[in-house]
Amino acid sequence: METKDIQKLIDFISQSGLDEVNIETSELKLAIKRYSNAAPVAIQAQPTYVAPAPVATTAPAPAPQVASTPVAAAPVAEASNLITIKSPMIGTFYRSAGPDKPNFVDIGDDVSTGKVVCIIEAMKLFNEIESEISGKIVKVLVENATPVEFDQPLFLVEPN
Template sequence: MNAKELKSILQALQEHEVSELTLETPDYKLTIKRGGEVQYVAAPAPVVIQPPAVAPAAQPVSHAPVATPAPTPAAAPAATPAPKVETPKEDTSKYVEVKAPIVGTFYRAPSPDAEPFVKEGDTVKKGQVLCIIEAMKLMNEIESEVSGVVRKILVANGEPIEYGQVLFLIEPA
């Protein structure tokens, strides 16, 4: 959910004097209560519990002179990451990008046990269904904008997607 969507939800709540709203998707749960309380929980994020820090043991107090230790050399600088090797990217300018028209969850097939709508290398016609995006429990079929060959599928099945994210690259026929 981006800031623009959240702002429009908050405006609608204020206009309609809604006192509490809970919005739950596979990716997150958002609860808003009038009076300023906002709770956002990302669903797949694991909970990490840190053990409490242990205080160092108390040192006995001695009145004898204590020799000051020699200064330790500065810590070696952290290892620098290996330089990135630029892999030549395939020229995608000849492909038509099929972008997500909404935020949701990407599905390649109509059901978990069904064959995917399309595979890389398949020939598609304009208007043919390429995938489904689930948004707020509604299944939205995404159709091909052109006839051609599916060259790349850029999203994994069941993956959350953002508005405008490129889903497919199609080489026009």
């Protein structure tokens, strides 16, 4: 297959609705993939989180937003007696053992050392995360079935 033939094939695929084409002959193996518009949008969504910070620091108009940030910091100061249960691994956070099962813990529940508070799925293994402290669950910081990072806060606990 000549280079111009490959270019014609690429042009044809770009005009068609196909996202992926695989051609294999005895002389050639060719795989062409077109990325959908969803991928760049997802990539742009991450920098969007970064963009507001520089805008807030450089533009005088967002000064009220900066003023609202200390207001958000005030509850953290009030919550200084709270202890955080953090994720010991990267994975997917689940509040219950299954969709039809009750949550391990809810806001207001008392937990003791060794009580399972959630499950984190990592590489098809479901790891039960146990509380290392006794107290009352004050806040759940992660949505069910969402990815979590290592050392990411999961729960706020008011110790007994």
